[in-house]
Amino acid sequence: MRIVRYLLQHKVALLVVFALLVVQAACDLALPTYTSDIVDVGIQQGGVEDVAPAALTAESYEAIACMLPTADEETFRASYDWDAESGCYQLNAHGYDQRTQLNSMMALPLVVLHTEGLTGDFSVSDLTAAYQAGLISKDQILAGLDTVRANMGDASDALLQQQGISAAKAEYAATGTDTNALQMDYLLRTGGIMLGMAALSMLVSVLIGFVASRTGTRIGQTLREKLFTQVLSFSDAEINSFSAASLITRGTNDIQLIQMICIMLQRMVLYAPIVGIGGVVLVAQRTLSLWWIVALAVVAVIIVVVVLFAVTMPKFKIVQKLIDKVNLVAREMLTGMPVVRAFGREAYEENRFEGANFQLMRTQLFTNRAMAFMMPAMTLIMNLTSVLIVWVGGHFVDAGTLQTGDLIALITYSMMIVMSFLTIGMVAIMLPRASVAAARVDEVIACEPSIVDPAGAGAGDDATSGATITFDDVSFRYDDTSDYVLEHVSFTAEAGQTCAIIGPTGSGKSTIVKLIERFHDVSEGRVLLDGTDVRDMPQHALRAQLGYVPQKAFLFEGTVESNVDYGGNTSEERRNLALEVSQSAGFVAEKEDGLHSEISQGGTNVSGGQRQRLAIARALATDARAYLFDDSFSALDYKTDVLLRQGLSTRLVGRTVLIVAQRIATIMHADNIVVLDEGRVVGQGTHAQLLESCEAYREIALSQLSERELFGQQAAAAQPVAPALEGGECHE
Numbered sequence: 076m077r078i079v080r081y082l083l084q085h086k087v088a089l090l091v092v093f094a095l096l097v098v099q100a101a102c103d104l105a106l107p108t109y110t111s112d113i114v115d116v117g118i119q120q121g122g123v124e125d126v127a128p129a130a131l132t133a134e135s136y137e138a139i140a141c142m143l144p145t146a147d148e149e150t151f152r153a154s155y156d157w158d159a160e161s162g163c164y165q166l167n168a169h170g171y172d173q174r175t176q177l178n179s180m181m182a183l184p185l186v187v188l189h190t191e192g193l194t195g196d197f198s199v200s201d202l203t204a205a206y207q208a209g210l211i212s213k214d215q216i217l218a219g220l221d222t223v224r225a226n227m228g229d230a231s232d233a234l235l236q237q238q239g240i241s242a243a244k245a246e247y248a249a250t251g252t253d254t255n256a257l258q259m260d261y262l263l264r265t266g267g268i269m270l271g272m273a274a275l276s277m278l279v280s281v282l283i284g285f286v287a288s289r290t291g292t293r294i295g296q297t298l299r300e301k302l303f304t305q306v307l308s309f310s311d312a313e314i315n316s317f318s319a320a321s322l323i324t325r326g327t328n329d330i331q332l333i334q335m336i337c338i339m340l341q342r343m344v345l346y347a348p349i350v351g352i353g354g355v356v357l358v359a360q361r362t363l364s365l366w367w368i369v370a371l372a373v374v375a376v377i378i379v380v381v382v383l384f385a386v387t388m389p390k391f392k393i394v395q396k397l398i399d400k401v402n403l404v405a406r407e408m409l410t411g412m413p414v415v416r417a418f419g420r421e422a423y424e425e426n427r428f429e430g431a432n433f434q435l436m437r438t439q440l441f442t443n444r445a446m447a448f449m450m451p452a453m454t455l456i457m458n459l460t461s462v463l464i465v466w467v468g469g470h471f472v473d474a475g476t477l478q479t480g481d482l483i484a485l486i487t488y489s490m491m492i493v494m495s496f497l498t499i500g501m502v503a504i505m506l507p508r509a510s511v512a513a514a515r516v517d518e519v520i521a522c523e524p525s526i527v528d529p530a531g532a533g534a535g536d537d538a539t540s541g542a543t544i545t546f547d548d549v550s551f552r553y554d555d556t557s558d559y560v561l562e563h564v565s566f567t568a569e570a571g572q573t574c575a576i577i578g579p580t581g582s583g584k585s586t587i588v589k590l591i592e593r594f595h596d597v598s599e600g601r602v603l604l605d606g607t608d609v610r611d612m613p614q615h616a617l618r619a620q621l622g623y624v625p626q627k628a629f630l631f632e633g634t635v636e637s638n639v640d641y642g643g644n645t646s647e648e649r650r651n652l653a654l655e656v657s658q659s660a661g662f663v664a665e666k667e668d669g670l671h672s673e674i675s676q677g678g679t680n681v682s683g684g685q686r687q688r689l690a691i692a693r694a695l696a697t698d699a700r701a702y703l704f705d706d707s708f709s710a711l712d713y714k715t716d717v718l719l720r721q722g723l724s725t726r727l728v729g730r731t732v733l734i735v736a737q738r739i740a741t742i743m744h745a746d747n748i749v750v751l752d753e754g755r756v757v758g759q760g761t762h763a764q765l766l767e768s769c770e771a772y773r774e775i776a777l778s779q780l781s782e783r784e785l786f787g788q789q790a791a792a793a794q795p796v797a798p799a800l801e802g803g804e805c806h807e
Contacts (some may be wrong), residue, residue, distance in 0.1 A: 077513035078506070081294045082337055088290040092341045092592075094285045101350040101422045102276035104357060107487035110270045113262060114480030121254055122261030122727070123247065126185060126239035127177035130250040131155060132165040135188055138199050141206040142216055150176065152716035163250045180240035186619030189224055237478070251270030287341035295334035302326050302522050310526040311594050314554065314716040317487040317519065325519055326570060328398055329512035336502070336509035343498045353496035354488040361481050365396035365467060366635040369489045373496055379452050380500030384507075387445045390438050391508035398436040399467040404431045417666035446501075453497045460493060460585040461486050526593055541570035541731040542604055542620055544591060549600035559598070560586050561754045567702070568747065570605075573724070577775060584735045585626055587751075588705045591625055592793040604701075624707040626735075630678030635663055638678075638689055643698035653695035656722035658715050659688040683710040691719070701731035708741050716741055739776045750770070 082089060116124050131139070136155060140148050154177055155168030157163075176668045188199050202219075205211045247254055249389065290621075306314070306322055314322070358369055408415060417423050466485050471477035484502040510632050544567070561583045561629045568574035576584045590602050593609050602609045609617055630638050639650055650670075654660040661687055666672040678686040687710045694702055702723075708716050720741065723732055743762040750758035750765060750772045758769030765772040766785060776785055 076506075076510065078333065078336060078340065078509055079518055081298075081333065081513070082290070082324055082340065084297075085290045085293065088286055089341070092283055092286050092290070093345060095279050095286070096346045098412035099276050099279040099283065100346065100353055101274045102279070103491070104353045104488075105272055105348065106269060106483040107491075108357070109272070109770065110487070111264055111478075111480030111484035113269075114483060115478045116480075117258065117265060118672060119479065120472065120762060121242045121244050122258035123240050124261070125174055125178050126182045127154075127166065127170070127174050127234060128243045128250070129166045130161065130252060131246060132249050133157075133163065134200065134203075135246055135249065136164045137207070139184040140774065141183060141213065142179060142220055143201055143216065145213065147180045151180065152742055161250070161363065177237070178236070183220055183224060183236050185246065186235065186238045187220065189245040190238075213648065225790045228606050239418075243754045289340050290341060291334045291338035291562070294337050295330050298328060298330045298333065298516055298520075302330070302516060305520050305524075308524045308526075309522070310524060310596075311589070312525050313522055317522075318399070320406050321399045321515075322519065323406070324402050325512075325515050329515050331687050332509050332512045333516065336505060339502055340504070341370045344502050347495035347498040351492050354495070356483060356490050358492075362486060364471065364482050364590045365464060368460060368467065369492055371463075372456055372489060372493045375456045375491055376453065376496040376500060379449065379456070380503060381498075383445050383449055383500075384503060386441050387568045388507045390442050394435070394438055394442070394508060394511075395437055397431070397738050399412060400431045401428075401435055404428050406624045431496065437750065449497075449501065450801050453493070457490055459491050462702050464489060468754075474662040526596060526614065530610050531691045534602045540700065541729050542573075543606070543699060544568040544731065544733065545601075545603040545606070546587070546590075547601040547603060549597050551583075551590060551595065551598045553595075558680045559754055561590075563600075564751075564754075565600075566749045566756060568731055568733050570731055571729045572746035573744075575745035575748045575798055576733070576735045576751060577737070577739070577742055577748060577772070579775075581752040581753075583754045584751055585705050586732070588623070588703045588735055591623060592616060592623055601724050622694035622702040624687075624691050624694045624702075626705040626707070628678070628683075628685055628687040628707070628710075629675050630681070632676040633674055634668075634671050635666070635674060636691065638674055639670075639691050639692050639696050647698045649698070650692075650696055652726060653692040656690045656695055657692035658711075658719050658722070659685070662688075672756075684712070684715070687711065688715075688719075695727070699730070701733065703725070704732070704734045704736075706735050706737060707798060708736060708738065714739065718745070739779045750775075 094113065102411045113370070116122065135148055139149060143151055145433075150173060154166060154173055155164040157168045166174075202211070202216065202649075206213070206216060229748050244254060247257065265714065302322075302325065306326075315738050317325075355369070358366060404427055408428065415421060465482070468477055468482040468485060472479060472482055546564050546566050549561055549564045550559055552559045564583075564587070566574070575724055578584055580725070590597055590605075591609070593614055596610060604612065604620070605619065636650070639645070639653060652661060663669060663672070674689075678689070681689070687707060691704070691707055694704075708719065711719065716738070717740075724744075734742055734745065739762075742748055746761070748758075748760060748762060748765055749756055757771050759770065766776060
């Protein structure tokens with residue numbers, strides 16, 4: 076799974092989180108045990124933990140010794156030493172080491188010693204005296220104890236241990252020990268340990284949250300960097316195939332979802348099996364007779380999760396696409412807001428957005444309702460589990476085979492086990508959506524750009540003179556199923572000269588510029604820069620030689636200076652020259668902050684003409700060998716257009732200029748004019764040559780300028796309008 080692959084890239088952090096989770100689980104699993112001990116030992120047993128008391132009276136010492144087999148008697152006597160100061164026998168270091176064995180062997184003798192009637196008409200002291208006088212043998216005493224054990228009925232060892240604890244408590248009282256202090260000491264000690272465990276668990280939980288959040292955030296950061304870097308390498312074809320709205324969703328919503336699920340996997344999913352397995356082990360240690368209740372609860376949880384998973388997964392797969400659709404509609408509406416308002420289409424756009432929004436809402440509402448069903452179902456399972464444990468466990472408590480504290484601990488552990496499976500189930504339901512998001516992000520990252528640098532490409536030409544741009548029988552279409560946008564286009568923009576491209580709308584003029592910049596690669600033919608195919612040049616080296624002004628002028632958020640200097644390494648002298656040639660220096664100087672005046676995103680706080688001039692200045696500020704103007708003078712008035720063209724011809728001597736334009740006045744002084752019509756070259760030459768030989772050019776010219784402006788006063792009187800040439804062909 077992709078999510079797991081992202082996490083495995085941070086193995087050290089995962090190991091740290093896992094180690095901390097083990098510590099937290101150990102603390103959390105220990106708390107029910109301590110709670111059970113407080114109820115059973117601290118309250119019911121008065122703080123007495125072991126059957127073997129820490130102190131015995133001399134009478135009890137001798138009585139117990141005579142009721143033990145010879146081997147056990149030797150162990151018993153070696154475990155206690157006489158303390159003259161207290162006047163009783165005290166458990167020594169060896170005894171503390173052997174206390175578990177002592178608990179087992181001393182249980183029945185202590186019960187007999189402190190329970191009246193178990194020895195019939197004889198008291199324990201009489202029995203001891205008779206043994207010491209040699210009137211009764213040890214075998215006879217042991218046989219009597221076997222009879223006592225038989226008379227106790229079906230009491231198990233657990234019940235005998237409980238009765239032994241009560242006898243030990245009576246023995247403590249006989250030795251003069253303060254049993255209230257003993258109980259309070261145990262409660263305070265155990266309670267302190269519980270507080271320490273809870274504090275450690277809280278501290279570890281904070282550390283886990285810190286490491287997990289940091290790891291998840293790092294994963295999100297890495298994915299965003301990869302995605303952004305990949306998108307920067309895309310051509311227009313890849314960007315259009317994904318759509319800008321989808322790329323934005325993938326870089327924000329999808330990665331945020333991946334980041335969140337990575338954090339949850341570390342904090343919850345890794346923790347759940349540790350707690351679940353630990354809880355099962357502890358339940359098995361306490362009692363195997365109730366394991367089937369926990370197993371039944373786990374099976375019920377798994378059934379609920381599987382059903383919800385099957386129902387919701389198909390919906391989760393389409394949620395992200397619906398978010399794309401909402402973003403697409405919203406982005407389109409916001410971008411085209413002036414048009415929407417101008418045509419009074421607010422209601423239409425509201426309905427369109429409402430449709431996309433309603434689809435998303437309906438799908439998310441379905442998944443949310445399914446998720447809302449999970450918690451009540453899980454709560455019902457947990458409550459039924461608790462009731463079943465209390466009902467069945469109550470019989471064991473009544474029979475003396477299970478203590479109350481153990482029953483409480485069992486309920487707590489069962490809840491922890493069920494909750495661990497519930498946690499895994501909740502995350503499992505969220506994983507399909509995160510998996511879809513990860514697939515969408517990986518789809519972008521794994522997408523191979525159609526425009527790539529050739530293997531072993533050099534750094535490019537460092538020449539400073541103008542560049543020669545040649546189109547050699549170029550044909551282009553966007554994909555194999557579409558029609559050709561350009562067909563067999565051939566022309567040359569000579570170094571140091573001005574070449575213009577003109578033609579009707581949709582004739583492929585802007586495509587010419589995009590092919591030079593390698594925003595697309597030609598389908599057939601070649602585009603050459605100084606005789607080298609642009610596909611054989613590194614993209615960065617190619618574009619470093621070209622100054623580009625797009626058809627739609629776009630400015631970045633910042634200042635006038637940052638936008639003009641966007642190409643990088645711009646000197647103050649070159650910046651001032653670019654502003655002067657682009658006719659931007661005047662209105663920039665009039666601004667209060669001059670070059671430091673704020674520019675909003677897209678340049679929306681300046682006029683269309685100012686935005687276009689600043690875009691031209693940005694291109695001119697680069698030390699390019701050729702400047703490409705893609706219909707970049709359309710927002711300029713005629714006076715500014717003339718001044719700008721004069722500046723280009725006088726201040727950029729030796730540099731190649733290629734202008735795509737609609738205005739005849741803009742390109743009539745170009746050294747070479749290429750006329751396009753329906754993707755084909757229908758004429759090349761100077762303005763005067765094309766007026767004589769190319770009907771398509773003449774029609775464009777006459778639609779914009781009068782005959783007098785085109786041919787002069789005398790020539791206009793004698794110049795008839797040339798008829799259309801046969802076949803629509805034009806010649807130089």
